Amino acid sequence: MVSNNNDLDINNEMDALKEQVLSLAGIVESVFAESIIALIDSDAEAAHEAQLEDYKAHKVWLRTDSLAVDLLSTGKLTLPDVHLVHAISHIALNLKRMADKGIRIAALINACSVDSLPMGTCRDVLPEMTDIVQNMFSNSIEAFINHDPSEANGLHPLYKEVHRLRLDLHNGVNEELKTKKTFSFDAGTALIIIGERIEDIAELALDNGNCIARLYPHNNHQNSRDIDAERE
DSSP states (O other): OOOSSSTTOOHHHOOOOOOHHHHHHHHHHHHHHHHHHHHHHOHHHHHHHHHHHHHHHHHHHHHHHHHHHHHHHSOOOOHHHHHHHHHHHHHHHHHHHHHHHHHHHHHHTTTGGGGSSSSSSHHHHHHHHHHHHHHHHOOOHHHHTTTOHHHHHHHHHHHHHHHHHHHHHHHHHHHHHHHHHOHHHHHHHHHHHHHHHHHHHHHHHHHHHHHHHHSSSOOOOOTTTTTHHHHO
């Protein structure tokens, strides 16, 4: 909690806010990883672990949001500081939403066991999508750490590929249900929803990247520390 005394060290509090959002990112990454294990391996224990991590993510997000509000309420922030706090709050909320999407994926393991599906589009697309989304997530966090808009802008083609794969999955499931009918309607519906949730996570990672690119439009990896130096 930020103190209202005159000796408040804004720089320390800003650093604490950044550390909170990075801690949140680490937990959300665990939620997503456990959710994918639950999906691919039909692993109920992994689904349970994802739920526990989601609970941690919610608590860290609340602390992050509270710290951001307290910082803004001090009236001691410069305009760049205000922009930074607002951006971090936005990124943190997106991270929390990613965790929520991951939990919804884990919740579908009883409706859809990938191991029971035939080889082909319906089975192969999901791991490919999740690999790309994990890269998007990691790259967006690296962009935040390095203040690197080029890395953030690099998320756009990755998102387009996720969107293409999601459409392939949707069409493949519909075709399978209409012709071969080798799995149930409920399983097919679950697959489509899972694909949509994975794309949702990709879209949130892209939005975080866009936020970072707006925050550091003329920055690059070489001068990433200059922003903090200017603020101090």
